[in-house]
Amino acid sequence: MLTELNLIEARVLGSLVEKSLTTREQYPLTFNALLNACNQKTSRDPVMTLDTEALGKAVKTLIEKGLVERQQAPGERVPKFRHYIDRLLNSADTKLIGAITVLLLRGPQTPGEIKGRSDRLCEFASTAEVEGLLQELCSRAEDPMVARLPRQAGQKETRYMHLFSGAAPIAEPEQAAPVPASPDRLVQLEKRVEALEALVKTHEERLAKPL
Numbered sequence: 001m002l003t004e005l006n007l008i009e010a011r012v013l014g015s016l017v018e019k020s021l022t023t024r025e026q027y028p029l030t031f032n033a034l035l036n037a038c039n040q041k042t043s044r045d046p047v048m049t050l051d052t053e054a055l056g057k058a059v060k061t062l063i064e065k066g067l068v069e070r071q072q073a074p075g076e077r078v079p080k081f082r083h084y085i086d087r088l089l090n091s092a093d094t095k096l097i098g099a100i101t102v103l104l105l106r107g108p109q110t111p112g113e114i115k116g117r118s119d120r121l122c123e124f125a126s127t128a129e130v131e132g133l134l135q136e137l138c139s140r141a142e143d144p145m146v147a148r149l150p151r152q153a154g155q156k157e158t159r160y161m162h163l164f165s166g167a168a169p170i171a172e173p174e175q176a177a178p179v180p181a182s183p184d185r186l187v188q189l190e191k192r193v194e195a196l197e198a199l200v201k202t203h204e205e206r207l208a209k210p211l
């Protein structure tokens with residue numbers, strides 16, 4: 001069974017993983033550094049403005065779930081925080097971690113977007129490799145981690161979302177296109193309208209006659 005994450009927990013965990021791979025010299029992160037990472041204006045969707053209370057609650061629940069650890073070495077003035085995303089994924093595969101981290105931080109995306117946005121976290125050879133990984137995660141018999149979203153009008157590429165924060169939306173049934181009226185049908189409708197107009201006129205004339 002997948003470990004559930006609310007939106008703030010997903011942002012915190014994704015931010016920790018991202019910084020552990022892109023700014024190794026600053027990892028583990030202090031509380032303030034983690035707050036700044038979560039509230040970044042770039043590489044985040046949606047952009048959040050978390051305060052210390054909201055972040056503190058999310059960190060606390062992530063620690064309870066075994067996905068984050070609070071550390072404070074002797075001589076250090078403030079505690080720091082480390083992630084254990086491998087426990088969430090039951091894997092230490094770098095490509096899996098990279099793809100899921102991008103989904104945690106930026107929501108539903110296409111395979112091409114994931115490839116381009118994960119280049120600092122891991123290395124995919126092609127967009128096809130990303131899509132193959134996503135399809136594998138979708139098709140798991142037990143606890144799929146990713147879902148393929150219904151293609152929306154005007155979209156050419158399929159988007160994928162992670163399932164740690166809830167199930168994928170159900171696709172709405174497609175509405176049938178209206179059937180264009182044939183010329184014969186239009187003629188029939190015109191005749192019916194004419195007949196109704198004649199009937200109404202007859203009634204009006206009868207009503208107008210004195211009794």
